Each structure stands twice: as structure tokens, then as C-alpha cells.
Amino acid sequence: MKVVVIGGGPGGYVAAIRAAQLGGEVTLIEKEYLGGTCLNVGCIPTKSLLHSAELYEEAKEAAKYGVIINDIKIDFTKVQERKSAVTKQLVNGVKGLLAANKVKVVTGEASFVSKDKVEVKTENKSEIIKADKFIIATGSVPAKPPILGIDSEKCIDSTGALELKEIPKSIVIVGGGVIGIEIATLYNSLGSKVVVVEMLDEILPMMDGELTKIIRAKLAKKGVEIFTSSKVMSFKEAGENIEVSVQMKDNSIKVFSGDKALISIGRRTNTSSHSLDKAGIKHDRGKIIANDKMETNVPGIYAVGDCLGKIMLAHIASAQGEIAAENALGQNKEFDSKTNPSCVYTKPEFASVGLTEEAAKAQGVDYIVGKFPLAANGRSMIMGEDGMIKIIAGKKYKEVLGAHIVGPRATDMIGELSLAIGMEATIDEVIETIHAHPTVAEAIKEATLAVEKRAIHIPNR
Template sequence: MGCIEVMPKLGLTMTEGQIESWHKSEGEEVKKGEVLFDVTTDKLTNEVEARESGILRKILVKEGETAKCLEAVAIIAGADEDISDLLKESGAEDSEQKKEKQNPEKQENQQKNLSKKVVVIGGGPGGYIAAIRSAQLGHKVILVEKEELGGTCLNVGCIPTKVLLHSAEVFTEIKNSSDIGIDVGDVSINWGNVQKRKGKITKKLVSGVKGLLSANKVKVIKGIAGFKSKSSIEVVKKDSGVEKVDFDDIIISTGSLPFIPPIPGVDLDGVVDSTGALNFESIPDSIAIIGGGVIGIEFATLFSELGSKVTVVEMLPFILPPIDRQISDLVSNKLAGQGVAINTGCRVTEIKRSGNNLKVNFSKENENSSVEAEKVLVAIGRRPNIKDLDVDKIGVKVEKGHICVDDKMKTNVDNIYAIGDCTGKNMLAHVASEQGVIAAENISGKNVFIDYKTIPACVYTKPEIASVGITEEQAREKNIDYKVGIFPMAANGKSMISGETEGIIKIISHKKTEEILGVHILALRATDLITEGALALRLEATVDEIITTVHAHPTIGEAFKEAALAVQKRALNMVN
């Protein structure tokens, strides 16, 4: 007897899913328990098994289309079985009609004849979001990407780095598990399997992006784009040939590349950038990291936890320059305690081969030093990636290698917008995504801006760092009359339970109005906690508004309220 296959409900909050791919075609035999299709939800892809055996008689929801949970997606029945009653029971309606009903914004734009041809160059976290939002607003959208969808973030940046950091964190916790009453035998890292997991997660997320673009009818062209005029580009396609693409408006989202300084020996085998460091065939016995910024310190955390001997060489007199100095000093001390050698105020002069290792020579106040290591990671920043675009041909203003834009993400050329790292404004994936939405909506005639003061920054050390708003150093530079509240995580019950008592939550507020101006966290799950700080700045909240908001116990988050109380010198769980 035939059956109707439905969109499964894979979680409490799931309301709909998108068919990423069918593993069977109409007319093919299906066995119960065999993977029938992949469904994408919230950028994750899940395999769905057939509930019954039979022939896949009818696919009701095609690849790239969306269905609500428990809605019919296919019919499985015998080869000669009449499926008319099953089709009627499924209540399948035309997928296009369904989508139009679900997107009133798109309908409104089309009714007003505001639909445009929008091209997006770059499929990273800014580009693919800009493409999807443009499509939601009723435009015909083409996205050009020369490599993998998801850009640096999904493929060789945020996601794979955090996968490796998570494995290192779990490894460390298991090694120290006797501290919490759990005895285990010898623990080791299976680096090959760690790398496989990294690849699997990346593949799932990239597949999810592909599915989202398909569902929104965004055409993807693989190739390298270059401007021919203010209304056309030429794409040298990856498979072969050249395609000219005309547009009404265009969004440049080409991201950034690692900056490689002109240090003698930087091209030696074993000297890598952040991409290379993600793909080591084995864990290096030792690694020298040139650059003590966010990327360098995250890799220092990773490899020190994996057992490598780590040395950091930083030109500035401190690590993590964008971070509140009190926080960066705490991190520096923590890393030093783990055996990481941190050399600040040092300039690298040369890298050269020394037997099987590499030797990094550096100087500090006219004194020369050196360190030998198996690998050298160069992590001193990134530069905008606009070389292939030929923006100079069409008069787009460029300064110091980045594309200049206004608060609406528009360049000096009316129909050309730019977002993300290529603008040089704030090189964070979540900033690029928000800028993508801003650009798409302004192309559609809206008048929207981005509020940079509420953008959080995160560093995935152990414990994590997160911040939003101004630092103490910036408050002093701007002559702001401020006061500070600090609560130590050692006084927080949940931190003690978790064995993560190092760190603080620090709140900076205006001295008179007590409006919150900055939040800086070094704590377990700081990157999750910072959202409260970002919202506080967005709403121009005061210390009192945090204090009078009841925070759950026992949680890491209740330390946020204690830090607010500390601003008024009345914290309840520490001596003021």
C-alpha cells in the first residue's frame, strides 16, 4: 500500500525545511530506511530516510523548494498502484503559488514594478545574504563566486577554525577530567578524524548556503568577475568561456586575503598563512606565530592545547590590540601560564631554514633574538580582495586598497554598492552579513543604515573573549567621564561548576547618566553572553535597567547583572 512522504519535524522550533537534494528519481525503487532526500534547515543539512518500501512515483517538492513540517513531499507506492487518492490526500499545491503567498514583500515590489536585475560578486557571508535579501525583495539576482560558496568564513575561516578549537577544548577537558571526578585512560588526538569532522561540517554548511540560494531562485555563476562598464561585468567562467552579465545594481562582496609582509624567507616551505595552518597533515611539535592579533592568538590557543610548543611574536607592546587592555593582559598571562612564549614590541627581520626547523629572527629595542620551530604562521592581518575587479575602469573610489562606501553601503557610483571586508570598515563575518541586508534594502528604495557601535567582537581563546562598545582606553581618549564595574568569574557558581573561573565581566558606563557604553567579557561562553551587551547598547540601556532585569540562577549570565551592580559599588556576591 502506498504512502505519503512528508517533511519531517527535526526540532522543536523547526516549522519548514528545504529539499537540498533527492537521492532517488521518479520511477526508481526505494527501500524502507534508505536515504531518500536531504533537507536543509537553519543552514544545516539532514538526511531523511524513506518510511516505506516501493517506487518513488511522484516528487511533490523539488530540489531547492520549501515545505512546511509534515507537509507532503513525495509519494511512494507500487509500480501499478493507483495514486490518485494519495495525490488528493497530499493536498499538494503549485510550489510557486506557495512561495509567492509566503513572500508579501516580493509581491509588493513586483506590483510596484520595482524589480531590478541585481548582481552580487562574492558568495561569502556578506554576498550570499545580500543575494537572498535581494531575491526576497523581488529582484532577479545573479551571484558570481570564483571558489566555494560561503567564502573564507565557512571554508577556511570562522567555521573550520572553531571546529578545531572545539576539538582541542574537549581534548583538554578529557585530559583534566580527574579534576571533576571522572577517571579515563590515556587520551590522544586522532588528527585525521578531527580534519574529517572539520570537512564534514564545512561541507554541510556550504551545502546549506547552496540550498538557500536555490530556494530563493538566485542564479549562481562560478567564475572571476571584472567590470566592463557601470552596468555590466564579464565573468571568466570556471568551467570554460566568458559570459557578459548586465545589471541595474551590483553589490561587491569579494572579501579579503591574508596579508603577507615582505619578510625575507616568508616564502619558505613550512611558512603558512591561516589557511595553511588549518590543513596541517599533523600537529606540529612547535610553531612560531608572527602576529598577536585575533587570528594569531586563536591559533596560539589551539596549538598549545594540542601540545605544540608555541611562540608568539608581536610588533605592538601588547597582544589583541582591539581588545580592552585589562582583558588582553589577562589573556596574555593565561597563555604564558600554559607555556606559550609571548614576545611583544618585536619586529621580525628574517625567516630562514635551520636544519629540519625554521628560524625566526626578531629584534626588540636593538636587541636581537630568535626562535626555532617546525612551522611558522604569518597572521598579521588581512587585506581587501579587489585586484581582479578593475573598479578603476568605472571610477569607483578606492583608498588604501579598499572600496569607499557611505552608510548605505553605496560607492560614489550610484548603482554600485560594496560590503564586507573589501570596504575595510570592520572585517567580521556578521558585519558583512548585516551590510549585505543594508545594501539590498537600499537598492529596493528603503533608507536604512548600520549602527557600528552595537557590533560585538569575539575571540575564541580559552576562556572566550567578547566585547562591544568602547574600551577604557577609548573612553579616556575621548575624554568621557565614565565609571567601571567588574565582576570576577571566580565568584560565579556556574563558572565554578564548569571549572572555568578565570576571567571577568567588565561594564563601562557614563558616570552621570549610567548609560552603558561598553561591555568586555573574558569568560566561559563569552561569545554567547555578549548579545546582552550589544542589545544594551542598541537600546541605550542604563546600568539600572540591567540590574532590574532578573537573571536566571545558576548561570554564567547572572555575572552580567553583578558587573552592573559593581558599577554602583553594590555587587551582592563579592566584596565591593
């Protein structure tokens, strides 16, 4: 079985490896860099920079813990060098894994000629590759809205924000989604004056509203200015700065000035150059249409990850990549997004899985809620952190429907609750699982106990 995978990001390389494991003769075509956006200009470099920023902040606070550090400063060149080194190591790891699984890697851009052939344009030539099955994993690119002045070099996208040579004195961030808020966290921690402008009523609109307010308050306390229900009207260079004209919530116009303006209003599918129509692949303005088996309307052609235009997360792409590969090689698997966690690497971290309270209400779900403040958790207190864990359960059967965490290590802890949702675990099954002490994770049990007003370490009201 000859399988061609188009795109070498988290969806593509995982699909290629899984298809090879199942006996496929696999060719992976990647036009730029293995690892895709995530490894090269997304998840990994962002988190590397955020980790350096977090260490810098912790060093400044170390005296509270009896640790005296003199002359604390940031060497941004070394911060960037370490980011690049981490990225390079992980990309080389992907190359090694593909080689170990005997996946042939072709550097070039693929476009469909027919439903069983693609043309691959490499640096020196063009060739036709025929296959039995195709898996499209071409990812996404930053969206660029048609706003006056946006072509200024001082307007940068997320890639540009991760590659700055110097820490900006000030930055205006357009968009209060995950990318915008993580970049706001990064440069605020490094000393930049940060303004965030969001068109919707609240930042992080897909996350639980109650916990989002905690994150917003934390950012505000650190000096990040956030303006919601506000629309950017234009950009204009003014000497060394860029001026951002914004229509505020009250319809007044306010101008914000910064060294840079980050455009982070989301991403769009990267499918325009792949000649989908020549293979007869249905799409909605570039968003490929696939079923739960990850198969398009053309039998034998699958699509995964960001190119579907739905949930644009690396771990979703990887999960879909495995399913597509397995189905391409004769299995019958379906993708289910209910265990999909969403993570925001703020300070403290924010992680979520399953139904938010807003979604439960909108869907008419009969639910109950338990909450536990991390200020009452010993491990969090030791770390000088706080936050909250919130559990949403079905009222009749007490099954876990959603979980939301703001606090230290939230992104590491959410996996337990993804598993609980996937296994349709009840709150009693979570409660009866012994959690180690002292850990932040034991607060999961407390929040679950609180669903029935049984929490041990807070008064139950």
C-alpha cells in the same frame, strides 16, 4: 530589478538572499567557494578545530571532576575530517538557501566593464552580465609582508595552519591579533610548543587592555611564550625547521625555531582583479569607499564587508549585506557599528562590544566602570573556570557604553550587551532584567550592579 552580487561569502550570500526576498532578480557570482573565507578557511574550521582541542584538554582534566578517562590521545586525522564535514554541511546549507530563494549562482570571476556591466570569466567561457544594481562583497586575503625568507614553504598563512596534516611539534606565530592568538590557543592545547611575536606593545590591541592581560597570563601559564614590541627581521630554513630572526624590545636579536611559522599580521582587501576603475568606483589602494548606506560614489553600486578594509568580521559583512540589499531595492537604511561585538575563541573566551576603557579615555568620555570576577560566580566555579566581566557606563545618564567579558561562554553572552548598547539601555534596565541562576550570564547583572558599587556577591570597595 536585476541585482548582481559579486562574492559568495557572509556578506555576499546574505545580500543575495535579502535582495531576492525583496523581489530582486539576483545573480551571485563566486569564483571559488560559497561561504567565503569564513565557512571554508576561517571562522568555522578554526572553531571546529578549537572545539576538538578543548574537548581533548577537558578529557585530560576530567579526573578533577570524578571522571576517569584512560589512554587519552588525539587523532588529528579525525579532527581534520570532522572539521571538513562541518564545513561541507554548512556550505551545502548556503547552496540550498540560495536555491530556495531563486538566486542564480554563477561560478567565475567578475570584473567591471562599465558601471552597469561586468564580465564574468568561467571555466569555459566569458560572458557579459548587465544589472541595475551591484553589491561588491569580494572579501579579503591574508597579508604577506615583504620579509626576507617569507616565501619558504615552512611559512604558512591562516589557511595553511588549518590544513596541516600533523600537529607541529613547534610553531612560531608572527602576529598577536585574533587569528594569531586563536591558532596559538589551538596548537598549544594540542601539545605544540608555541611562540608568539607581536610588533605592538600588547596582543589583541583592539580589545580592552585590562582583560587582554588576563588572556596573556592564561596563555603564559599554559606555556605559550609571547614577545611584544618585537619585530621579525627574516626567516631561514634550517633542516626540518624554520628559524625566525626577531628584533626584541631591547633591540637585541633573538632566533626562534619551529616546524612552521604562521604569518598572521592581518588581511588585505581582495579587489585588485575586479577592475573597479572601469566602473568609476573610488577606492583607497584597493579599499572600496562606501557611505553608511553601503553605497559607493557610483549610484547603484554597493560594497560590503572586508573589501572596505575596515572591520573585517563575518557578522559585520552580513549586517552590511542586508543593508546594501535593502537600499538597492529602494529602502533607506544605515549601518551603525556601535553594536558590533568582537570575539576571540581563546580558553577562556574573550568578547567585547562598545567602548573599551582606553577608547573612552581617548574620546574624553565621562564614564564609570563595574567589574565582577567569575571566580565568584557559581556556574563558573562548577565548570572550573574563572575570568571577569567589565561594564563601562556613562557617568551622567548611566547608559551602557561598553562591555568586555573573559570567561566561559563569553562569546555567547556578549549579544545581551550588544542589544543593551543598541537600545541605549541604562545600567538599571540591565539590573532589572532577571537573569537565570545558576548561569554565567547572571554575572552580567553583578558587573552592572558593581558600576554603582551595589554588587551582591562581592565586597564593594
